[in-house]
Amino acid sequence: MNFDIYDEQKLARQLQIQKKKAWDIETDINWSQGIDLSKSFLPLNNVNTLFKNATPEQLRVISQLMGLIVASTISQLENVAYRLKVPVWENFLRKHPVNPELLELGEQFFEEEKKHSRAFNKYIDLFASEVNIDPVDLKRFLPKAHNTAIEKIYTLNSKVGGMAMWWLISAVEEESILFYHLLNEVKENVDPLYYNLHRCHFEEEVRHKSYAHMMLEVYNEFVNTPSSYVFKKVDFILAEVLNMTWTFSQLLKVKELKKYKNHHEFFNTLSSCMDLLEGKSQLDILSALFHSTPYISHTIHLSEHGHIRELLKRYNTSKLPLPNSRIGEILCTV
Ligand SMILES: [Fe+2]
Numbered sequence: 001m002n003f004d005i006y007d008e009q010k011l012a013r014q015l016q017i018q019k020k021k022a023w024d025i026e027t028d029i030n031w032s033q034g035i036d037l038s039k040s041f042l043p044l045n046n047v048n049t050l051f052k053n054a055t056p057e058q059l060r061v062i063s064q065l066m067g068l069i070v071a072s073t074i075s076q077l078e079n080v081a082y083r084l085k086v087p088v089w090e091n092f093l094r095k096h097p098v099n100p101e102l103l104e105l106g107e108q109f110f111e112e113e114k115k116h117s118r119a120f121n122k123y124i125d126l127f128a129s130e131v132n133i134d135p136v137d138l139k140r141f142l143p144k145a146h147n148t149a150i151e152k153i154y155t156l157n158s159k160v161g162g163m164a165m166w167w168l169i170s171a172v173e174e175e176s177i178l179f180y181h182l183l184n185e186v187k188e189n190v191d192p193l194y195y196n197l198h199r200c201h202f203e204e205e206v207r208h209k210s211y212a213h214m215m216l217e218v219y220n221e222f223v224n225t226p227s228s229y230v231f232k233k234v235d236f237i238l239a240e241v242l243n244m245t246w247t248f249s250q251l252l253k254v255k256e257l258k259k260y261k262n263h264h265e266f267f268n269t270l271s272s273c274m275d276l277l278e279g280k281s282q283l284d285i286l287s288a289l290f291h292s293t294p295y296i297s298h299t300i301h302l303s304e305h306g307h308i309r310e311l312l313k314r315y316n317t318s319k320l321p322l323p324n325s326r327i328g329e330i331l332c333t334v
């Protein structure tokens with residue numbers, strides 16, 4: 001792992017680079033280009049296990065829906081991280097001060113996450129206006145974390161001294177980097193605004209992802225209370241279980257979008273896609289998503305990421321005994 005919490009010069013240099021290269025949500029993203037609804041958002045692979053005989057239009061709409069789910073997941077989870085800034089970071093580093101550089105880097109880290117959350121949220125708002133629906137209505141059916149059990153449990157965990165949130169942040173960052181790589185392979189077929197948003201996100205994630213690793217390192221070195229031994233063992237499992245139950249419950253909500261089929265062709269086609277799922281149980285759908293859609297299986301299965309596995313080994317942390325998912329051939333729908 002490429003970090004050293006005591007190398008003050010390196011930390012200061014990293015902050016300088018992050019500040020210098022930071023993008024601006026209004027001026028560096030061309031929102032005025034709008035969303036090209038004739039393009040896909042996210043690639044789908046092995047999708048025919050779920051949607052047999054789907055037309056190219058249906059596959060494109062499914063890809064757009066998956067893209068919205070991902071945008072909402074990033075926006076929501078990064079916003080939860082920002083809202084927990086005081087217990088998971090400020091109070092913690094005040095109690096275990098390392099150096100001012102690590103503190104300043106943290107300020108920058110949280111500002112970047114807040115901005116990312118706003119940027120993905122703005123994309124969803126724009127999409128809602130393109131498909132003739134109130135953004136509030138659309139967001140009701142997309143992943144939401146604010147005021148839900150997931151946010152409450154992370155808040156509780158951080159208040160009693162756990163670090164589950166930093167495990168989640170690490171995994172979401174790995175996930176965001178994976179999304180960009182997947183999109184980059186098929187970028188000619190992807191909505192340009194969706195692609196650029198992920199590209200901007202990817203750039204800052206790569207620059208700041210070591211921060212979550214450093215916070216886990218501080219925890220490991222400085223916190224040695226009896227309860228911390230338990231947290232060190234189970235925090236990752238807590239993050240995995242919470243993430244899995246949250247993702248499953250959030251994915252099942254999208255079926256309700258059917259009722260907007262008279263609003264726009266997007267919803268009409270989406271409604272016809274839902275008909276293709278007729279006769280399949282929720283378990284069939286979730287199992288197919290888990291095994292055949294890399295970004296969903298990785299979202300659910302946090303320890304699939306290489307860097308997460310390294311961290312688990314480094315801190316001798318337990319994980320759930322889950323089967324490996326497969327990253328198969330990636331197909332784009334248009
Ligand atoms: Fe981010």
Ligand SMILES: [Fe+2]
Pocket residue numbers: 113173204205208209
């Ligand atoms: Fe991040």
